[in-house]
Amino acid sequence: MIGFGPHDLEGVEVPHDDALVIHATIANYNVALVFVDTNSSVNIIFKKAFNQMQIDEADLQPMATSLFGFTGHEVRPLGQINLAISLGEEPLRRTRRTFFTVVDAPSAYNVILGRPTLSAFSAVVSVYHQKIKFPIGRPAADLTGVSPSVAVHRLNMLPGVRPVKQKRRHFGPEQNKIIREEVRKLMEAEHIWEVHFPTWLSNVVLVPKPGNKWRVCVDFRDLNKVCPKRLLSPSSN
Known part of the structure; x- marks a missing residue:
């Protein structure tokens, strides 16, 4: 069971009303200013960050629907793309693939992580603790505990x-x-x-x-x- 305790507040100044902003690895690029938004139904990469990641725009899949922010302003996406995203640090690191919508709009952030990514990671978010927690697992998990003296690949x-x-x-x-x-x-x-x-x-x-x-x-x-x-x-x- 995933939970948060007093130890999770280490390094966090309370009280606060800060947004949860993290680093993530997306398509093999280390991306800062990633805003975790549990109210967002999509993941967003803003065009400035997308261009810096040097991803070919030809890989974008067209989108017919518009996005609407909390102000009601309509934004037409440039397209969407399925990318790998990694959260955490080894050995507490996990990678999943999810769709990102590319938007050409001003923002203080490079990326917005919405519910699709949080669901893919089975993540639990605590803005108060300024942390995301998620279960860690690896394929062939039934082989855990095998000693390198028995089998190892190099x-x-x-x-x-x-x-x-x-x-x-x-x-x-x-x-x-x-x-x-x-x-x-x-x-x-x-x-x-x-x-x-x-x-x-x-x-x-x-x-x-x-x-x-x-x-x-x-x-x-x-x-x-x-x-x-x-x-x-x-x-x-």
Whole structure:
């Protein structure tokens, strides 16, 4: 059960009427001035921050509906986009994907986190304590407690190699749709989950299949070059 106690007020000056403003990692960018708004039915990224994140506007999906603020002023969104967002710090860190609406409007904030993200994280918000709390879980949770002496995975990389960050590869709208759908299915099946590698970054690759279909792969060639296969010695028996 998630709760808040006196220890959660450490570093918080009370009484106060401050808004809850946090940092978050969105699409691999560290974003400050993220306003947590439990009254908002959408997540919003303001255009100035969106441009600084260098996300291709071609990835935006059109929106037919307008947004209305508490003043009743109508704002026409530029579109929406599904992005990964991470909250917390390791080991208390969790990542989810959610839709953000991009808006060209003045704001003191870069992002507004609304109920869609809070629900995706099963988050509990306390403005008084200036904190968000959410449960932490990992896929293959039934394997917790396995000692590294029993099983551990490491990449057999050549010593002294420099990490490679591939330049982002752009796809057309139809190909992006195929990639997003495949990623969604793999995440729902818990075969993959969101992680952040600031150095070793590899692009997705679409490989044609018979019947005008596509296979979604990852270009690990740079990583494979520095991970030579280890040859097993022949058995003496």
